[in-house]
Amino acid sequence: MAISRDTLTAVAFAVDGRRIGQAEQxxxxxxxxxxxxxxxxxxxxxxxxxxxAGSDIYQAFEVPYQKWMRVLDALNWIAENAAADLAFxxxxxxxxxxxxxxxxxxREVLACWxxxxxxxxxxxxxxxxxxxxxxxDRTRYxxxxxxxxxxxxxxxxxxxxxxxxTHKQMKDASKALDCISCxxxxxxCPVIGLGxxxxxxxxxxxxxxxxxxxxxxxxxxxxxxSLEQSGIFNCVSCYKCEEVxxxxxxxxxxxxxxxxxxxxxLVPEMAINSFALREVVASRGRxxxxxxxxxxxxxxxxxxxxxxxxxxxxxKINPIRTLLRLKTAAAAAASHLLRDGTGxx
Amino acid sequence: MRVVTxxxxxxxxxxxxxxxxxxLSKRGLKPLIICKGLVGxxxxxxxxxxxxxxxxxxxxxxENARNxxxxxxxxxxxxxxxxxxxxxxxxxxxxxxxxxxxxxxLYFRRDDSGEMVTSPGKIRSIAANIQGNSxxxxxxxxxxxxxxxxxxxxxxTVATALLRNSDGSVGGIFCLNYLTGEYMVxxxxxxxxxxxxxxxxxxxxxxxxxxxxxxxxxxxxxxxxLLNMEMQWWHTNDLAHPPSWxxxxxxxxxxLGSEKSARILNSAGKxxxxxxxxxPLAFGPYTVQLKALVKQVRAGKAxxxxxxxxxxxxxxxxxxxxxxxxxxxxxxxxxxxxxxxAETAVSSHYRQGGIDVDTxxxxxxxxxxxxxxxxxxxxxxxxxxxxxDGRVVAEGVVQDIANLKAPSxxxxxxxxxxxxxxxxxxxxxxxxxxxxxxxKLRTVMWEKAGVEKNASDLRSALxxxxxxxxxxxxxxxxxxxxxxxxxxxxxxxDLVNMIDVCELVIHSSLExxxxxxxxxxxxxxxxxxDNWLAANILKKSGNGLRFEKRPYGLPLFxxxxxxxxxxxxxx
Numbered sequence: 001m002a003i004s005r006d007t008l009t010a011v012a013f014a015v016d017g018r019r020i021g022q023a024e025q026x027x028x029x030x031x032x033x034x035x036x037x038x039x040x041x042x043x044x045x046x047x048x049x050x051x052x053a054g055s056d057i058y059q060a061f062e063v064p065y066q067k068w069m070r071v072l073d074a075l076n077w078i079a080e081n082a083a084a085d086l087a088f089x090x091x092x093x094x095x096x097x098x099x100x101x102x103x104x105x106x107r108e109v110l111a112c113w114x115x116x117x118x119x120x121x122x123x124x125x126x127x128x129x130x131x132x133x134x135x136x137d138r139t140r141y142x143x144x145x146x147x148x149x150x151x152x153x154x155x156x157x158x159x160x161x162x163x164x165x166t167h168k169q170m171k172d173a174s175k176a177l178d179c180i181s182c183x184x185x186x187x188x189c190p191v192i193g194l195g196x197x198x199x200x201x202x203x204x205x206x207x208x209x210x211x212x213x214x215x216x217x218x219x220x221x222x223x224x225x226s227l228e229q230s231g232i233f234n235c236v237s238c239y240k241c242e243e244v245x246x247x248x249x250x251x252x253x254x255x256x257x258x259x260x261x262x263x264x265x266l267v268p269e270m271a272i273n274s275f276a277l278r279e280v281v282a283s284r285g286r287x288x289x290x291x292x293x294x295x296x297x298x299x300x301x302x303x304x305x306x307x308x309x310x311x312x313x314x315x316k317i318n319p320i321r322t323l324l325r326l327k328t329a330a331a332a333a334a335s336h337l338l339r340d341g342t343g344x345x
Numbered sequence: 346m347r348v349v350t351x352x353x354x355x356x357x358x359x360x361x362x363x364x365x366x367x368x369l370s371k372r373g374l375k376p377l378i379i380c381k382g383l384v385g386x387x388x389x390x391x392x393x394x395x396x397x398x399x400x401x402x403x404x405x406x407x408e409n410a411r412n413x414x415x416x417x418x419x420x421x422x423x424x425x426x427x428x429x430x431x432x433x434x435x436x437x438x439x440x441x442x443x444x445x446x447x448x449x450x451l452y453f454r455r456d457d458s459g460e461m462v463t464s465p466g467k468i469r470s471i472a473a474n475i476q477g478n479s480x481x482x483x484x485x486x487x488x489x490x491x492x493x494x495x496x497x498x499x500x501x502t503v504a505t506a507l508l509r510n511s512d513g514s515v516g517g518i519f520c521l522n523y524l525t526g527e528y529m530v531x532x533x534x535x536x537x538x539x540x541x542x543x544x545x546x547x548x549x550x551x552x553x554x555x556x557x558x559x560x561x562x563x564x565x566x567x568x569x570x571l572l573n574m575e576m577q578w579w580h581t582n583d584l585a586h587p588p589s590w591x592x593x594x595x596x597x598x599x600x601l602g603s604e605k606s607a608r609i610l611n612s613a614g615k616x617x618x619x620x621x622x623x624x625p626l627a628f629g630p631y632t633v634q635l636k637a638l639v640k641q642v643r644a645g646k647a648x649x650x651x652x653x654x655x656x657x658x659x660x661x662x663x664x665x666x667x668x669x670x671x672x673x674x675x676x677x678x679x680x681x682x683x684x685x686x687a688e689t690a691v692s693s694h695y696r697q698g699g700i701d702v703d704t705x706x707x708x709x710x711x712x713x714x715x716x717x718x719x720x721x722x723x724x725x726x727x728x729x730x731x732x733x734d735g736r737v738v739a740e741g742v743v744q745d746i747a748n749l750k751a752p753s754x755x756x757x758x759x760x761x762x763x764x765x766x767x768x769x770x771x772x773x774x775x776x777x778x779x780x781x782x783x784x785k786l787r788t789v790m791w792e793k794a795g796v797e798k799n800a801s802d803l804r805s806a807l808x809x810x811x812x813x814x815x816x817x818x819x820x821x822x823x824x825x826x827x828x829x830x831x832x833x834x835x836x837x838x839d840l841v842n843m844i845d846v847c848e849l850v851i852h853s854s855l856e857x858x859x860x861x862x863x864x865x866x867x868x869x870x871x872x873x874x875d876n877w878l879a880a881n882i883l884k885k886s887g888n889g890l891r892f893e894k895r896p897y898g899l900p901l902f903x904x905x906x907x908x909x910x911x912x913x914x915x916x
Contacts (some may be wrong), residue, residue: 030679050827067586068678073788076589083776084833085825091387091553091591095673096481099386112589113677131524132830138383146492151450158448162403166459170452177482178450181386211482212450 013240032115033068040065042116047123047134058121059083071104071122072111075134086247087133098180101125101187102134108184110246125187127202138206146203147229152212152221167282169216175254176210178247185241185251191234200234203241203251210255211264224266232256232263233270272296282338285330290322346761350532350752351353351377351497353742353896354518356504356560357539358384359391360728361585361718363740364735365537368495372743377531378491378498379520381540381555385488388693389543389719393480393728394596395470396453397628400439400463403461408429410435412467416626417915418902421725422697422876424863425573428901430704434733437597438634441736442729446473451486454601454668462668464599466627476601477670480728504559505838506762507536507567507714508725508754513566513742514712516752519762523835526828528766530759532752533715535742538564539735542695542726546847548784548791549692550593551580551652557839558846560871564700565845570710571883572722572895574846574853578863579796581618581634582609584674585651585690593674595655595689597630601668605660609634610686611653619659625915631694632862636912638691639797639865649796654686687905689716691796698722699852701882706732706741713749724878770828776820779836786813786843794851799867801854807848814844849883849890857881860911872911874904 036042042065045058061082063074073089079086090100093112100111103123126137167174185203186192192202201209209230213223241251249255264271276295280288289311293301302308310318353369355362358380366376378384385391397412398405417431419422447453454462463469464476473479491498494744502522508530510516517532540560543552550556565571582595597620600606602622608619618637624630638647647653657665657672662683666672699722700709707715718731777785780910793806820841823833859873860866882893 028679029677033679046623066588068584068590069587072587072589073587079832080778080784084780084823085831087830087832090589091382092391092592093554094593096391096478097383097386097553099383115677132827135524135830151489153494154448159442161444161447162453162461163447164459165452165455166457167455170455174452174454174474178478179485180481181485211485215450215452217450228401233630280415316727 029115032117036065036069036116038067039067040118042120044078045121045269046078046083047121048086049130053223057315058071065116069116070112071102071109071114072100073118074116074120077124087131087135089135094182099181101182101184101246103187108187108244110182110184113246124162125183127187127189127192128183136183139243141183141202141204144201146204148201148209148226149222150208150212150226152215152218153178154217155219163217165217172254173211173214174256175249176207176214178212178249179204179207180247182246183209184244188240188244190238190240191236198234199231201230201232203235203256204267206230206232206235206259207249207251207255210260214255215259220266223262226260227263227267227270230259230263231272232260235260237271278338282335283331284325285328285332285334288322290317292320293317298334346763347527347529348532349377349529351375352533353377353535353537354379354533355537355539356518357518357541358382358498358500359388359390359539359541359718360393360484360487360731361735361738362537362539363484363491364732365539365717365738366496367487367490367494368739369742370496372739374743376496377533378496379502379504379518379531380500380539381503381559382499382553383500384498385484386870387555388541388726388856389551389726390484390541390731391480391553392551392592393473393483395464395472395476395479395510395598395601395844397438397727397729398463398469398471399435399729401864402439403441403463403471405470407615409467409469412626415902416468416628417724417727417730420626420629420631421727423576423632423916424874424897424899424902424904425576425697425861425880426724426897427704428898432901434724434730437733437736438729441756441857442732445487446483449486449490451483456602462601463603465604466599468626468759470598470601470628472601472668476668477596477672477673483646483728488677498503499529503555503835503838504563505588505766506758507563508532508752508758509567510713510750510753511755512712512750513568514750515714516750519759521766521838523832524830526831528763530754532754533906534749535715536748537707537715537717537738537742538700538709538720539716539718539738542699543693544696544843544846546787546790546843546850547693547795548787549583549591549690550787551583551692551694558842559839560716561699561849562842562845564709564711564714564716564720565837565849565885567711567714568885569714570701571699571849572701572880574696574722574850574883575881576697576725576861576864577859578631578694578697578725579635580692580694581606581631581638582689585688586743589672591692592689595636595657595674595687596669597655599627600660600665600671603660603664603668604618605657605664607655607657607671608659609637609653609655609689611641613646614654615646617641617646617653632916635691635796635863639912651688651690653689655689656686657683658686659683662866663676695719695726697725698881701880703741703758705737706744707738708741708745713880726737731798766838769841770823770834771833772821772823772837774820774822776822778822779833779840782813782817782821783836783840785817786810786840786847789813790847792848794847794854797865797867798854800855803851807849810844810847815837852890853881853883853892862911862914865911870912871908872904872908872914873908875907878904
């Protein structure tokens with residue numbers, strides 16, 4: 001039954017988006033679970049919301065390691081033995097309820113799921129108001145999800161159980177259905193971090209929407225209405241959400257990108273930037289910022305001469321080059337790919 | 346103090362509570378859900394791994410249909426069940442439950458060609474999206490249906506007492522929103538308790554954090570009749586480490602799309618349970634596993650706390666990973682899969698018993714108070730059964746509502762509850778914290794009222810619990826005096842309920858003088874159908890409690906023997 005450390009480090013390690021860099025640093029899950037001995041002491045700092053004047057907002061604890069210890073076990077140990085008043089939310093302890101997410105050493109983790117580290121700084125999630133210590137107010141997320149109305153409306157009345165449906169048709173929706181709405185992605189999202197500057201719904205609400213919007217049983221009319229509320233084109237595809245998702249949902253590639261494609265089809269006016277960018281690249285073989293700005297903003301872009309001047313002097317736009325449209329090999333290739341090839345513009 | 350008036354207060358946001366609220370709302374009544382956790386994100390419903398096909402649904406044969414009913418009555422309930430309720434429930438699952446869930450959008454897992462993926466065996470099951478995680482999309486759908494129907498909900502709000510009308514009927518509840526620290530009174534013509542099966546009364550339990558026997562304790566204090574409180578079910582193969590994973594199960598059920606599934610080895614590496622060989626009805630072999638484990642423990646080859654191992658080393662890993670989540674634990678620990686067998690331990694799981702109800706209406710013994718799902722004492726758990734109860738209770742309330750009085754709860758009862766909670770929040774003794782006392786109580790339950798029980802240990806447990814109640818509770822120490830998100834305060838409130846419920850469990854365990862399924866008495870090893878094929882009914886009386894027996898009818902299935910060594914009985 002005993003498994004030696006050598007056997008474990010020899011286990012083939014699959015690199016995916018979430019694990020990039022970890023293999024190179026020998027930071028495998030096997031390593032992370034086996035680097036402690038019972039009796040080792042972890043140095044844990046927890047961000048508190050109320051502290052007596054003069055004391056550090058990060059309260060330090062020394063926590064004895066227990067076999068296969070999770071971050072949640074460390075928090076429970078602290079609450080039982082060192083700081084009875086520490087507030088943190090959890091219900092199931094087995095990656096199903098999605099309520100115990102925190103930031104550990106700057107990274108969003110599900111406390112019940114993540115292995116402890118020798119030195120840990122534990123903080124509440126970002127982008128949601130803190131109620132106390134590690135407990136955040138989920139209302140903002142809940143309201144957004146409700147406004148997207150993530151349920152299906154059928155065009156045809158339901159027949160009988162089981163209805164005709166294949167897993168192929170449900171492939172992307174099925175990934176979205178793994179979501180436990182833990183808010184890790186919502187906390188990691190830099191666009192949500194911009195606050196009210198955009199109307200972006202955020203990754204977690206979009207995954208919730210994807211459960212029904214990517215379901216072939218849903219009516220396109222219903223999907224269109226939901227997508228209109230989503231601000232989806234504010235997503236910058238940075239993959240932070242995908243990187244932190246404890247349920248390993250490919251949030252950008254399998255949920256947000258397919259939703260963007262649906263939005264482009266059902267609500268084309270939302271996708272004006274994407275269409276313009278594609279058109280510019282197809283015709284020029286490169287991104288031409290001047291044309292991009294003109295296509296997206298039209299004559300409105302001329303209303304701000306100071307900004308035009310700034311862009312000109314800093315070399316961000318070059319109207320002469322824009323006017324002299326050169327026929328380059330890149331342009332021909334781009335045109336072939338984007339217009340004549342697989343994806344018709 | 347906020348006072349909210351509604352037609353029906355539903356306490357609990359799991360399968361039974363949500364479905365009751367949806368049905369009440371459809372029937373034109375105004376329900377309000379009060380949930381100690383988050384609706385659809387706390388409680389046992391979330392853990393539904395797969396969904397049993399009952400009756401003739403999905404190409405089930407007559408034989409499959411019969412097996413499913415037999416399984417529910419024998420292996421799930423050891424005959425302590427109203428068999429006609431079970432029959433009605435099976436029909437509901439076949440005719441209403443699956444079509445309704447699918448119409449609402451629940452995705453039952455297909456293969457690429459569109460065939461529904463089922464598990465093999467004498468009883469078949471399917472999964473919502475993926476086996477092992479069915480409860481997540483299932484309850485997520487319920488949450489969204491509640492939102493869509495505009496049903497009001499109060500979350501992270503604990504109901505602390507049932508409020509009675511002047512005639513003794515239940516007319517409302519007192520509750521505390523523990524995020525804000527605000528007290529609230531909900532006045533209602535009917536109160537439905539739907540607080541679930543799995544309370545965390547033992548040091549290892551499968552229940553979610555907030556489950557502390559509140560429903561049972563409140564009903565008991567209000568004078569409701571209970572039954573079969575001793576009939577505790579156990580998980581035999583949850584991970585032994587770490588502590589927070591005591592509910593992380595090496596699922597023993599047949600697997601979707603595979604002929605194989607998990608097995609268990611003793612400390613010497615010898616197999617003592619293999620689902621394909623040792624599970625007579627090939628579904629949910631919990632009690633079968635437990636009995637096999639008891640024999641290993643008695644032979645010194647396993648302990649209830651660990652020292653035995655479970656896993657899928659006999660399976661094709663690709664098969665396990667296609668339709669189930671069962672490999673996730675191994676991967677997360679960096680353990681080679683499926684070669685590793687993980688150390689496992691026992692966790693207390695569902696309680697078969699609970700509040701005594703009329704299974705046609707879910708009325709309790711107190712007018713205005715209803716119980717649905719796991720907190721009721723009429724069946725052990727499956728998410729389909731809890732859902733069916735949600736429908737029955739809604740119909741029961743609709744039927745009664747005209748005759749139920751407008752609430753007339755007394756201000757003095759409300760004041761008394763305020764005072765009780767304020768007092769708990771100002772526990773400034775120099776003793777243990779509420780969390781430590783909870784742990785102490787759970788340890789007593791684990792050591793003296795665990796898998797194997799006997800009269801002397803049970804009596805000693807009663808003494809220990811009395812000491813916690815009389816000596817330790819008054820000296821309890823709470824460091825946080827604040828009202829907002831004060832989990833210490835919540836622990837103190839929980840503790841009072843847990844003490845009451847633990848005592849009732851132990852008294853009931855002493856009363857049932859036999860062994861039956863997962864209820865194992867060392868001093869009464871026989872299953873005694875002559876005397877104990879009966880509900881062990883617990884009633885509050887002037888000076889404490891008294892027991893009564895009520896035999897069960899056997900219209901469909903009967904055990905076919907009088908007495909037999911429980912460990913040799915298949916179920």
